[in-house]
Amino acid sequence: EVQLVESGGGLVQSGGSLRLSCAASGFTLSSYAMSWVRQAPGKGLEWVSVISGSGASTYSADSVKGRFIVSRDNTKNTLYLQMNSLRAEDTAVYYCAKGSTFYYGSGSYYSLWGRGTLVTVSS
Amino acid sequence: DIQMTQSPSSLSASVGDRVTITCRASQSINNYLNWYQQKPGKAPKLLIYAASSLQSGVPSRFSGSGSGTDFTLTISSLQPEDFATYYCQQSYSTPQTFGQGTNLEIK
Numbered sequence: 671e672v673q674l675v676e677s678g679g680g681l682v683q684s685g686g687s688l689r690l691s692c693a694a695s696g697f698t699l700s701s702y703a704m705s706w707v708r709q710a711p712g713k714g715l716e717w718v719s720v721i722s723g724s725g726a727s728t729y730s731a732d733s734v735k736g737r738f739i740v741s742r743d744n745t746k747n748t749l750y751l752q753m754n755s756l757r758a759e760d761t762a763v764y765y766c767a768k769g770s771t772f773y774y775g776s777g778s779y780y781s782l783w784g785r786g787t788l789v790t791v792s793s
Numbered sequence: 794d795i796q797m798t799q800s801p802s803s804l805s806a807s808v809g810d811r812v813t814i815t816c817r818a819s820q821s822i823n824n825y826l827n828w829y830q831q832k833p834g835k836a837p838k839l840l841i842y843a844a845s846s847l848q849s850g851v852p853s854r855f856s857g858s859g860s861g862t863d864f865t866l867t868i869s870s871l872q873p874e875d876f877a878t879y880y881c882q883q884s885y886s887t888p889q890t891f892g893q894g895t896n897l898e899i900k
Binding site for chain 1: 794823825827829831835836837838839842843848878880882884885886887888889890891892893894
């Protein structure tokens, strides 16, 4: 079955760290760029980070730049999001999503999403 | 960063109605515009990519149009399962920003 399953969420204190994982199955992870998208409680979607199929290229939103690191291990079919210096405003459900191509260039879209994992940052 | 603005933010409609949601980009994004549907407690679902291409498995009552800065998502005849929140997303450049969402409610 083609699916993405996130894990690693939980309750963490402000200033703390957390690492999210996204396990992919049913497709060749290395062929696709992958993104993290988050959604604060009752709010809209916010694009967070993206990584190319090989992992050589990454990009993160200004709101997390310097604090969050996206990476992947294609041999383990797993995507990661290392979150450091967490703030209350990082509280959200974090989704991983499969890109449409190897790179995240113009025209990419996300056709497969995980169910999400909740990160709660207490102040 | 490219800003995406959806209108309206919320909309009440009845089963069978024709509904249109608009998305405007702060600069030209060619046709690099995607539409997603999200139901409460669920992950987003891709409906339309490249402004007007229907994702496999999505009912044909959904359609998209536009290019440059102005785009629309149209549902030709609302069904009960269509009541949800809809988001546009630009993929012209990173960060690949989303609109604020349009909450489609039952009248």
